[in-house]
Amino acid sequence: MPEKLYELDERKQRVLKAVIDDYIESAEPVGSRALARKHDLGVSPATIRNEMADLEMLGYLQHLHTSSGRVPSSKGYRFYVDGLIPPKPVSDEEKALIDRWYKSRVQRIDQVFEETARLISAITKNVSLVLAPQMTQAQFRCLQFLPLDARRVITVLMTDAGFIENKILEMPDGAEFEDFQRMAAVINENLAGHTLKSIEHHALAQIRDEIRDEGLYDSALSIIQRALDSGKQERLYLGGTTKMLEQPEYHDVEKVKHMLMTLEEEELMKDILRAHIGDGLEVTIGQENEDSHFKDSSIITATYHLDGELLGTIAVLGPTRMEYAKAMSLLEYMNNNLTNVIKRFHW
Amino acid sequence: MPEKLYELDERKQRVLKAVIDDYIESAEPVGSRALARKHDLGVSPATIRNEMADLEMLGYLQHLHTSSGRVPSSKGYRFYVDGLIPPKPVSDEEKALIDRWYKSRVQRIDQVFEETARLISAITKNVSLVLAPQMTQAQFRCLQFLPLDARRVITVLMTDAGFIENKILEMPDGAEFEDFQRMAAVINENLAGHTLKSIEHHALAQIRDEIRDEGLYDSALSIIQRALDSGKQERLYLGGTTKMLEQPEYHDVEKVKHMLMTLEEEELMKDILRAHIGDGLEVTIGQENEDSHFKDSSIITATYHLDGELLGTIAVLGPTRMEYAKAMSLLEYMNNNLTNVIKRFHW
DNA sequence: TTTAGCACTCATCTTTTAAGAGTGCTAACA
DNA sequence: TGTTAGCACTCTTAAAAGATGAGTGCTAAA
Numbered sequence: 001m002p003e004k005l006y007e008l009d010e011r012k013q014r015v016l017k018a019v020i021d022d023y024i025e026s027a028e029p030v031g032s033r034a035l036a037r038k039h040d041l042g043v044s045p046a047t048i049r050n051e052m053a054d055l056e057m058l059g060y061l062q063h064l065h066t067s068s069g070r071v072p073s074s075k076g077y078r079f080y081v082d083g084l085i086p087p088k089p090v091s092d093e094e095k096a097l098i099d100r101w102y103k104s105r106v107q108r109i110d111q112v113f114e115e116t117a118r119l120i121s122a123i124t125k126n127v128s129l130v131l132a133p134q135m136t137q138a139q140f141r142c143l144q145f146l147p148l149d150a151r152r153v154i155t156v157l158m159t160d161a162g163f164i165e166n167k168i169l170e171m172p173d174g175a176e177f178e179d180f181q182r183m184a185a186v187i188n189e190n191l192a193g194h195t196l197k198s199i200e201h202h203a204l205a206q207i208r209d210e211i212r213d214e215g216l217y218d219s220a221l222s223i224i225q226r227a228l229d230s231g232k233q234e235r236l237y238l239g240g241t242t243k244m245l246e247q248p249e250y251h252d253v254e255k256v257k258h259m260l261m262t263l264e265e266e267e268l269m270k271d272i273l274r275a276h277i278g279d280g281l282e283v284t285i286g287q288e289n290e291d292s293h294f295k296d297s298s299i300i301t302a303t304y305h306l307d308g309e310l311l312g313t314i315a316v317l318g319p320t321r322m323e324y325a326k327a328m329s330l331l332e333y334m335n336n337n338l339t340n341v342i343k344r345f346h347w
Numbered sequence: 348m349p350e351k352l353y354e355l356d357e358r359k360q361r362v363l364k365a366v367i368d369d370y371i372e373s374a375e376p377v378g379s380r381a382l383a384r385k386h387d388l389g390v391s392p393a394t395i396r397n398e399m400a401d402l403e404m405l406g407y408l409q410h411l412h413t414s415s416g417r418v419p420s421s422k423g424y425r426f427y428v429d430g431l432i433p434p435k436p437v438s439d440e441e442k443a444l445i446d447r448w449y450k451s452r453v454q455r456i457d458q459v460f461e462e463t464a465r466l467i468s469a470i471t472k473n474v475s476l477v478l479a480p481q482m483t484q485a486q487f488r489c490l491q492f493l494p495l496d497a498r499r500v501i502t503v504l505m506t507d508a509g510f511i512e513n514k515i516l517e518m519p520d521g522a523e524f525e526d527f528q529r530m531a532a533v534i535n536e537n538l539a540g541h542t543l544k545s546i547e548h549h550a551l552a553q554i555r556d557e558i559r560d561e562g563l564y565d566s567a568l569s570i571i572q573r574a575l576d577s578g579k580q581e582r583l584y585l586g587g588t589t590k591m592l593e594q595p596e597y598h599d600v601e602k603v604k605h606m607l608m609t610l611e612e613e614e615l616m617k618d619i620l621r622a623h624i625g626d627g628l629e630v631t632i633g634q635e636n637e638d639s640h641f642k643d644s645s646i647i648t649a650t651y652h653l654d655g656e657l658l659g660t661i662a663v664l665g666p667t668r669m670e671y672a673k674a675m676s677l678l679e680y681m682n683n684n685l686t687n688v689i690k691r692f693h694w
Numbered sequence: 695t696t697t698a699g700c701a702c703t704c705a706t707c708t709t710t711t712a713a714g715a716g717t718g719c720t721a722a723c724a
Numbered sequence: 725t726g727t728t729a730g731c732a733c734t735c736t737t738a739a740a741a742g743a744t745g746a747g748t749g750c751t752a753a754a
């Protein structure tokens with residue numbers, strides 16, 4: 001009996017899909033009559049009622065209270081996403097919108113990430129997250145020191161992909177600015193072209209011989225180390241905190257406040273994205289989320305790679321009632337765009 | 348008769364002040380009975396009623412509908428701010444909170460502005476705006492070109508105050524990257540120490556003689572010009588979009604959406620700040636705002652200067668029912684802090 | 695000039711009523 | 725045996741109807 005093998009026979013799947021499609025669109029609990037009217041399932045409301053009762057028994061649907069329509073459960077969405085989801089490619093207008101921007105002149109690299117987040121949330125009407133790549137794989141180009149005052153220097157790190165990080169650092173006691181300048185010259189000469197990662201691991205030691213003064217080497221090493229570290233920081237770009245207000249789920253100010261406060265915790269959000277990193281698209285639905293803040297949200301993540309190396313993650317975050325199909329294909333599309341841009345910058 | 352001279356006799360002023368104080372605190376229309384109970388005005392509710400009726404006649408108070416308490420009008424707030432406002436200095440805890448941050452290590456200059464915005468909104472529970480200084484007065488330190496691909500270069504501009512701006516620019520046809528590098532060398536040698544403003548006006552022309560090739564000079568000039576222009580851009584930092592939800596005025600999602608969408612229009616907001624620039628603290632109340640989006644908001648701005656030159660503006664934006672006294676003294680305090688930090692960076 | 699008293703107005707809260715959507719169950723039907 | 729019509733019942737939501745109470749404005753007395 002196929003029913004036991006798959007748990008859901010074909011008609012139950014059709015009903016489940018219809019319920020979810022409907023609910024995603026209307027945000028209202030769906031009842032048997034409306035379902036029979038809209039979707040042409042070929043059976044009467046009574047039959048649908050029976051099926052829905054079964055689906056509820058099996059945990060795919062939920063009743064809010066006796067007598068109001070059904071709402072999908074996390075398990076229901078999961079089944080839907082894994083098997084029933086109708087493909088919904090990015091529309092041509094949306095593609096045009098995206099491509100137009102990606103073709104326009106970019107003035108700073110971080111604008112790419114900012115705008116990616118903005119586009120995703122504009123199209124999905126949900127919050128978007130873009131975790132910008134660590135630069136461990138970027139090739140070191142040069143390091144510059146600029147004196148700020150007697151005790152502090154500005155360090156500027158550039159990589160070949162055009163990423164620029166600057167940071168104010170305190171000089172160790174006794175160190176002279178000129179020493180750093182000399183160090184920088186040595187470093188720039190020796191390490192250009194190495195990846196930041198390899199500099200950390202091997203190359204820094206190699207240039208040790210070049211420097212005569214042992215004490216200077218140690219103190220300089222630490223500050224250079226910190227300068228290089230700044231390149232390994234991941235930046236998080238957030239978009240669509242205004243757009244999410246269009247979702248009926250956030251028509252309650254308390255919920256909005258709660259969500260915004262959670263989103264403001266940058267480290268938490270980064271951790272969540274990092275935890276969700278998968279091979280391609282990864283969908284985490286409602287209860288599946290570990291973090292209690294997101295038990296009734298879904299997160300779709302896509303990671304982008306270059307030459308097998310993980311670069312970063314983009315994500316859509318919204319209520320479990322989300323246009324999964326659309327969000328998924330959009331993320332895929334943006335992912336390609338982003339990878340291409342980054343590749344282009346790497347040339 | 349002093350009544351006619353000042354329009355409001357002393358008791359009317361006391362009543363007005365009491366009404367506004369009360370309303371700012373409670374966000375509820377205030378009635379005569381409650382007023383008589385809380386504030387010790389020494390007269391009966393009936394008298395207060397008469398006074399309030401007069402104040403309404405004169406335009407200082409408003410009736411929402413017959414029979415509910417009074418609410419201050421823009422004119423009422425204006426009188427309050429200009430003369431009745433009780434001084435409310437920044438509390439010691441707040442000062443400690445602020446000073447703690449300002450003393451901590453800053454890693455990038457823009458963090459100063461970001462954090463200033465964050466602190467202002469955390470304390471006032473309102474939206475804050477920080478317009479970071481143009482760098483026209485900053486001294487040029489150096490300009491660097493980095494090749495990005497065949498047609499584009501990254502330009503990095505640094506000033507003595509540690510501001511760093513980077514920008515991707517397209518090279519004019521026929522120009523070679525090496526040319527720019529040579530140009531940069533000439534420029535860096537000749538223009539270090541000049542202000543960006545003076546470079547624009549005079550100095551660029553002066554170095555013309557140094558460059559032999561006329562065609563190169565022209566094309567290089569344009570790109571350098573654009574690089575320098577990036578230093579003149581004003582950046583706007585926004586804070587407290589989450590904090591503002593604590594105000595009862597924004598307990599309605601539609602209003603929140605509307606406000607957030609307006610705030611997202613960066614150029615509009617910059618224009619508003621620029622228009623409000625005054626000598627010191629400037630308060631614009633409700634109807635006084637030119638922009639229709641802010642007819643029921645108040646904006647308090649403070650501008651910070653250095654050596655007589657305008658640097659930027661910080662502002663609090665909130666509903667007309669706002670703790671003016673607190674916001675004003677806070678802005679003043681932050682203004683000093685910010686000026687000091689910038690001065691320190693200029694050293 | 696101040697105040698007490700009183701009628702009147704509204705917003706708001708609560709209760710009531712009505713309508714409607716939806717369910718679950720039973721019994722009939724193919 | 726699966727499907728469907730019918731029907732009683734539940735529960736939300738919207739509208740209507742009172743009830744409450746804060747607040748006003750006016751008048752007349754102190």
